[in-house]
Amino acid sequence: MKLARIRKHTRHLMTAMGLLFLAAFQPLMAQQNREDQATPVRLGLMLPYSGTYAPLGESITNGLKLAIKQNGDQLGGRPVEYVVLDSEADASKAPQNMSRLVKGDKVDVVIGPVHSGVAMGMLKVAKQTGAIMIIPNAGLGAATGQLCMPNVFRTSFSMWQDSYPMGKVAYDRGYRKVVTITWNYAGGKEDIAGFEESFTKAGGEIVKQILVPFPETQFQPYLTDIASIKPDAVYTFFAGAGAVRFVRDYAKLGLKDSVPLLGSGFLTDGNLDAQGEAAEGILTTLHYADGLDSEVDRAFREAYGETYERKLDTYAVQGYDAGMMLAQALDQTQGNSADRDALISALAGVKLNSPRGPVAFSKAHHPIQNIYLRQVKEGRNQVIDVASRALEDPARGCRL
Amino acid sequence: MDPVFIAIQLLNGLQYGLLLFLIASGLTLIFGIMGIINLAHGAMYMIGAYLAYDLTLRTGSFWLALLLAVPIAVVLGLVIERLFLGTLYRRDHLYQVLLTFGLILVLNEAQRIIWGNDVQSVAVPPSLSGNITLTDNLQYPVYRLFVGSVCLLMAGGIYWVIRHTRLGIVIRAGAANRDMVEGLGIDVRTLFTLIFSIGVGLAAFAGMLSAPMTSLYPGMGDNVLITCFVIVVIGGIGSIKGAFLGSLLIGQAATFGPVLLPALASVIIYLIMAAVLIIKPRGLFA
Numbered sequence: 001m002k003l004a005r006i007r008k009h010t011r012h013l014m015t016a017m018g019l020l021f022l023a024a025f026q027p028l029m030a031q032q033n034r035e036d037q038a039t040p041v042r043l044g045l046m047l048p049y050s051g052t053y054a055p056l057g058e059s060i061t062n063g064l065k066l067a068i069k070q071n072g073d074q075l076g077g078r079p080v081e082y083v084v085l086d087s088e089a090d091a092s093k094a095p096q097n098m099s100r101l102v103k104g105d106k107v108d109v110v111i112g113p114v115h116s117g118v119a120m121g122m123l124k125v126a127k128q129t130g131a132i133m134i135i136p137n138a139g140l141g142a143a144t145g146q147l148c149m150p151n152v153f154r155t156s157f158s159m160w161q162d163s164y165p166m167g168k169v170a171y172d173r174g175y176r177k178v179v180t181i182t183w184n185y186a187g188g189k190e191d192i193a194g195f196e197e198s199f200t201k202a203g204g205e206i207v208k209q210i211l212v213p214f215p216e217t218q219f220q221p222y223l224t225d226i227a228s229i230k231p232d233a234v235y236t237f238f239a240g241a242g243a244v245r246f247v248r249d250y251a252k253l254g255l256k257d258s259v260p261l262l263g264s265g266f267l268t269d270g271n272l273d274a275q276g277e278a279a280e281g282i283l284t285t286l287h288y289a290d291g292l293d294s295e296v297d298r299a300f301r302e303a304y305g306e307t308y309e310r311k312l313d314t315y316a317v318q319g320y321d322a323g324m325m326l327a328q329a330l331d332q333t334q335g336n337s338a339d340r341d342a343l344i345s346a347l348a349g350v351k352l353n354s355p356r357g358p359v360a361f362s363k364a365h366h367p368i369q370n371i372y373l374r375q376v377k378e379g380r381n382q383v384i385d386v387a388s389r390a391l392e393d394p395a396r397g398c399r400l
Numbered sequence: 401m402d403p404v405f406i407a408i409q410l411l412n413g414l415q416y417g418l419l420l421f422l423i424a425s426g427l428t429l430i431f432g433i434m435g436i437i438n439l440a441h442g443a444m445y446m447i448g449a450y451l452a453y454d455l456t457l458r459t460g461s462f463w464l465a466l467l468l469a470v471p472i473a474v475v476l477g478l479v480i481e482r483l484f485l486g487t488l489y490r491r492d493h494l495y496q497v498l499l500t501f502g503l504i505l506v507l508n509e510a511q512r513i514i515w516g517n518d519v520q521s522v523a524v525p526p527s528l529s530g531n532i533t534l535t536d537n538l539q540y541p542v543y544r545l546f547v548g549s550v551c552l553l554m555a556g557g558i559y560w561v562i563r564h565t566r567l568g569i570v571i572r573a574g575a576a577n578r579d580m581v582e583g584l585g586i587d588v589r590t591l592f593t594l595i596f597s598i599g600v601g602l603a604a605f606a607g608m609l610s611a612p613m614t615s616l617y618p619g620m621g622d623n624v625l626i627t628c629f630v631i632v633v634i635g636g637i638g639s640i641k642g643a644f645l646g647s648l649l650i651g652q653a654a655t656f657g658p659v660l661l662p663a664l665a666s667v668i669i670y671l672i673m674a675a676v677l678i679i680k681p682r683g684l685f686a
Contacts, residue, residue, distance in 0.1 A: 050508065051619045054517035184666070212658065213666030215623065217614065220412045221655040227538040228405040241519045241617035248521060248615070254531060254539030274521040274615060310518075 040081035041330065041337055044101035046112030046122065047136075048089040052215055052240045055270060055310075056114045057087075060136045060319030062308050064111060067323025070303065075326055076335030087113050094121025102131040108337040109134060111322055114315075116140035116159075116187035123147050132343060136322045137315060141190050144366035146397035150344050153365040155321040157287050158393045159190035159237075160197075163264050165371045165387035166235065166285040167198025170262055175232040177207045178262075181222060182237040184211035191237035191264050199235075207231055217245045223253050234259055239266040244274045251278035265289075265374060265381065270313035272379050279376045288314040288356040289372040289383035300355040317355050321367075325350045364395035408534055409655050415544055417651020418551035422606035423624060424631040424643045425558055426599030432638015433574040434592050436485065436496050440503035442625030444600045447507060448473055448607025449616050450515050453522050462525040462612065469608050470601060477600030481593050489592070504622070512618055522611040547609050554602075555644055562640055571595070575638040627654075630669050634676045636683030645684060 045064075047057035061084075068080055083105045085097055094113070101107050102125060110126075110133045113119050119138035126133045127149060135143055135154040139162065144154055170178060180196060182188030189211070196206050208229055210222050226234060234255075238246045247267065250256055256278070265286020268279050300320065304312045329346035330337065337343055352359040357370045373387040423445055430438045451472060455465030480503065488495045523529075524543045531539035562568040570591060573581045582588045607621070614620075631650050635642025650669050657668035664671065676684060 049517070050512070052617055054512070054618050055519060058517050211662060211665070216666075218416060218654060220416070221409060221659050224405060224408050224412060224538065225659045227535060228402055230537060241615040241620070244519045244521055244615035252524075252531070252539075252541045254533070255537060258537035271519060274519045276521070276523070 038078040040079040041075045042081050042107040044107030044110040045084045046087045048114050049086040051089050053089045053114045056315045059313050059315035063316035063319025064323040067320045071327040076330030078335045083107050087118050089115040091117030094118040095125050098122040098125040102129050113138050134322045136318045140186050144364040145395055148364045148398035148400050156318040160194035161393045162286055163191045163194035164198050167195045168202055171202035171204050177205050177231045178233050178235055179208045179226050179231040180235045181210040183214040185214040188237050195235050217242045219246050219249045235262045237264045243267045244271050247275045248278045268376055282376045284374050285371050285387045287369050288317050289374045290380040291382050296353050297355040321354050362392050363400050364398040366393045368392045413652035413655035415548040417648040418548050421644050421647035422551050423603050424628040424647050426602035427628050428632045428643045429595055430599040433595050439500040441603050442621030443504045443507035444603040445607040445624050446621035448604030449611040452608035452611040453520050456522055466608055473604030474597045474601040477597040481596040508619055520616040524612040630673050634673055636686030639685035642685035
């Protein structure tokens with residue numbers, strides 16, 4: 001019995017010594033590592049991995065990682081380290097999360113977010129700290145408008161940019177009285193404002209604007225209201241689960257046959273499997289489409305299909321382009337991310353041969369890109385026209 | 401507004417309210433009798449919807465899926481009650497809140513691991529996929545009428561059980577004075593297990609029924625949960641009758657509110673709750 005106790009004590013002592021050993025030598029080992037190879041570029045991913053927008057976060061992450069993989073798992077000769085944070089698409093937690101990435105984790109570049117409300121919170125911290133931020137989705141105008149700043153870039157779109165071309169398309173198709181409906185949050189309101197701007201400029205009339213509390217998906221009362229108004233067409237912005245339910249309800253309640261549904265491309269992007277038959281025929285405008293049939297697009301689709309099980313969507317392209325952008329810029333600075341000004345001017349000069357077509361960046365750091373008119377055909381967002389070529393966002397209120 | 405459209409909106413509100421009742425009834429039973437604030441109730445609604453989705457894919461029949469999913473949900477409730485809740489009855493409310501909050505995280509994560517992040521949908525069963533034409537540009541899906549009827553039947557069933565069976569007497573007594581019921585020699589432990597399983601089963605069943613009408617996504621139960629807490633508070637904690645009337649009230653408010661008073665769309669149900677609490681601080685039927 002005594003022997004057993006001694007044995008136990010010895011074992012504990014050994015464990016303690018082992019731990020001490022590790023603790024003492026760890027800094028030394030880490031230092032050695034630093035000398036052996038370049039320190040990694042730290043990319044902070046602040047994207048939603050739970051809730052309504054989780055699929056978007058996953059697609060963007062996939063696209064980004066694919067671009068960096070194709071670049072030989074390096075940026076400007078340095079390995080890449082990801083610091084992943086679930087933004088939960090929760091705007092109230094955004095400033096705190098962003099601060100954690102920038103000050104705590106000391107990332108070189110923050111990539112995020114998906115949700116425009118979260119972007120507002122992140123921009124505040126970006127302003128205070130000067131941290132470089134690449135927005136791979138959130139389309140709020142302010143990010144490259146009133147709140148634009150040298151250290152913030154966007155690889156996606158602005159609400160205005162994607163919806164503005166649709167106003168003219170709708171008018172040219174003979175629609176004169178249109179109801180617009182979206183969630184009552186900044187992104188949704190800016191999207192329908194872009195449509196309303198060009199539609200009323202062409203001579204059309206918005207007979208009612210419906211704002212649904214976010215993230216409510218109980219659409220039946222609103223659709224009944226629309227049926228009683230009998231407009232020529234409905235223009236809508238919804239994304240994710242809300243988009244699936246809206247499109248299905250719209251068809252189920254029989255509105256689809258009498259009142260054509262127009263939308264921002266996010267209505268159908270990444271949602272076609274879940275929407276099924278109900279989505280067929282819907283017209284949308286977006287900066288990406290199925291059937292673009294360029295060489296770059298084909299190669300991207302093939303590589304994405306080989307790497308991931310998820311079906312490719314626009315969000316993946318936005319993530320991919322964020323990765324390509326970083327690859328180009330860090331090549332130019334030869335891996336130097338400490339000199340922020342140099343990295344910023346390298347990023348601003350990036351020109352991408354993107355799967356979506358040529359992309360350059362405006363003075364406000366927003367992509368100048370084609371907006372495509374697409375129609376849902378056999379479960380694909382088939383391109384049927386270029387609604388607007390090399391469209392630049394007006395960047396209202398930006399003084400860069 | 402046209403009277404026809406008012407009638408259609410009334411129908412919309414009724415159907416929504418009835419569905420809410422299925423979820424809220426379980427919540428109010430668990431809260432009123434066991435004294436447990438079950439935050440994971442919405443997550444069970446979500447699990448129900450995903451079970452319907454998964455089993456419909458596997459079996460090819462929504463009805464078969466329903467038949468299989470209900471027992472699975474009830475057993476899940478039983479396991480949760482026996483393994484986790486059972487150890488916390490003698491403790492403060494806060495422990496139970498922490499536990500059920502933890503369950504939300506676990507169930508949401510389990511959902512993501514099993515079914516992934518993508519938005520999913522369930523096809524309406526072919527036998528009920530028809531539509532009734534209401535106006536020249538509006539139809540009413542038969543399936544929604546069916547769901548309304550089922551919820552109404554369930555409500556009747558629950559009412560009958562509570563009013564006219566021995567179990568119902570025990571439940572009512574339990575809601576009124578738990579210690580006295582225990583003192584009279586009724587096995588409260590078994591009663592609790594039963595109530596919790598039934599409550600969870602009701603939430604999951606509501607999720608299954610709504611699966612073909614809604615879209616399925618991670619955390620879909622969280623919004624429903626808040627609405628149902630509002631209903632429970634309005635109706636009076638533990639009162640099935642209160643939950644029923646509260647559900648119908650909220651159903652109509654959530655339908656007419658946004659259309660008639662768009663500016664108040666997001667707060668209307670809370671305004672109603674506040675108004676009820678000012679007049680009757682313990683809810684309508686507590």
